[in-house]
Amino acid sequence: MESITTIFTPDTILRWHRKLVAQKWDYSERRKKAGRRPISREVTDLIVRFAKENRSWGYHRIQGALANVGHEVSDSTVANVLKAHGLEPAPLRKKRTPWKEFLKAHWDQLAAVDFTSVEVWAPRGLITFYLLFVIQPKTRRAYFAGCTTAPNDAWMQQIGRNLIDDEDGFLKDSRLLIMDRDTKFSAAFRNTVGHGGVHSLRLPPKTPNLNAYIERLMRSIKEECLDRMIFFGEDALQNAVCEYLKHYHAERNHQGLDNRLIADPEEPPPDGLTRCCERLGGILKHYYRAAA
Known part of the structure; x- marks a missing residue:
């Protein structure tokens, strides 16, 4: 006994005893776990889907829609799921139109415009030419509006008048023109196209993703044509752009159109x-x- 007391103190032995007694009366394994049942992934996905597809639906409306498809949840559960996914309540959500929804609503009358630049060799060295393109996102039809070394107000106003011409203007059937905040799209240009019934929608700064269709056109013409050539004079540049657009419309398959041709x-x-x-x-x- 003396040898044992030198190894263990009375407090240690008592602690072991209390632990064994507690284990004997521990029925936690047999008890049901308390708390609400976790929300299934299916229900969570449906709540988020209903909220995104129906911006005016509140918690109760979403709760009812879930009941219609066999899922009984409380409105507080709906609120918690929306909050966890960064979705605002209906009064705020319905006031903010998503960009995708806006484009879809104006699809038939929508156009976009943007510049790109190319360096061209001239007798006095390299000169920067600015090329202006317009696109109809629905059809992917593109139009080369012109090129210049000085896109000033006078030039832009003339381009605007060409675009809204009643007979063959590219924007004659459009009512909304998306553009970035490039200073070349001046008030004079916006007013000119406005006289033809085309409203200019200026995007927030540094948001090229909001003008994705024209940006994709620019990337295509750069990668497939302009970046692969050296131009000596404006005529060579214009010829290359015109040849590319013929190819673009009638000979090039477009993934955004189910891999079909535009024409x-x-x-x-x-x-x-x-x-x-x-x-x-x-x-x-x-x-x-x-x-x-």
Whole structure:
């Protein structure tokens, strides 16, 4: 006994005893876990979906919609899920139109405009040319409005008048023109297109993602054409842009249009050789079947 007392103190032995007694009467394994059942992933996804697709729906409306599809939850559960996903209550949510919804609502009358620049060799060295393009996001049809070394108010006003011309203006059927805050899109230009019934929608600063369709056009023409050539004079530049747009509309498949062409292609003949058509010395190519 003396040897044991030198190893363990009475307090240690008592602590062990209390622990064994507590373990004997511990029925926590048999008890049901307290608290609410966790929300299933399916219900969470439905709450978020209903809120995003119906911006005017409040907690009670979403709760009712869930009951209609067999999910009984409280309105406080709906509120907690929306809060966790950063979604505001209906009074605030319905006042803020998502950009995607805005574009969809104006799809048939929407156009976008933007500049890109190219360096061109001239007798006095490299000169910067500014190229102006307009696009209809719904159809992906693009228009080369012009190029200049000095996009001042006078030039921009003339471009505006060309765009809203009643007979062949590219914007004659549009009512909304998206543009960034580039100073070249001056008040004079905006007023000019406004006279043709086209409202100018200026985007917040540094938001190219809000003008994605024209930005994608710029990327395509740069990567597939302009960045692969050296231009000597304005005529060479304009010719390259015009050739690219012919290719873009009638020969180039567009992933945003289910990999189709913008222009309606002719039905290929049932047989015949597959031939290659080249533009700009082979930089642009497309393939077609020639009649036998």
